[in-house]
Amino acid sequence: MSHGTTTLAFMFQGGVIAAADTRSSCNGLVACPASQKILPVHSHLVGTTSGTSADCALWKRILARELRLYQLRHGRRLSTAGAAKLLAHMLHPFKGTELCVAATLCGWDGVLSGPSLYYVCSDGTRLQGALFSVGSGSPYAYSVLDGGVRWGLTVEEAISLAREAVYRATHRDAYSGNCVDVYHITSHGWTRRDREELREEQPRGVYGKAHRGCEGGSSPLGSAQAAGLDEDVRALST
Secondary structure, X not given: OXXXXXXXXXXEOOEEEEEEEOOEEEOOEEEEOOOOOEEEEEOOEEEEEEEOHHHHHHHHHHHHHHHHHHHHHHOOOOOHXXXXXXXXXXXXXXXXXXXXXXXXXXXXXXXXXXXXXXXXXXXXXXXXXXXXXXXXOHHHHHHHHHHHOOOOOOHHHHHHHHHHHHHHHHHHOOOOOOEEEEEEEEOOEEEEOOOEEOOOOOOOOHHHHHHHHHHOXXXXXXXXXXXXXXXXXXXXXX
């Protein structure tokens, strides 16, 4: 699931939250600092994308077209599970090629079914779950999400948690960064929150304290150790 990005999605009592950074990279180059990695597919469905940007954009358009045709023919929306199955079937013939698409479909399937979450990969893999993070920054995002995601989160708590997880990932992963996009999917459809620029300060906790101490000019050594070191330096210089 490593594709040089950080995307995540999880379910809670208020729907589905999807979040992603905005940095597109090519080898060691930042190709685009403001790319769109969460793509609306239908009125109640969005997909996080990881992989080759052109491949992801193309298959998003193909899936959106098929879902619209299904709605016109049958008079109702295709479920998230159906959309995931359709995408997996369309991608499977390209298994073993250079096609690189990893998508998390985040949708709402009505009052009875509620929120739904599926991961689909370009080899035809299709997984259902309540929490997914995809990309090179996903191990760092999981470290935040595993301890913070719970069903009873409020909307603001869920959005704050998603942004914090992306931020922590971008602090350690060189291929993720710049800004964070957040989408909220409910029974009324999807809503995009304001794009937020990622903070550049050190993380809170032990690393932050050490960083502030060095900035202030104080020695990271204890006073006794520092005094002993000064004496050794003076002895060597005489």
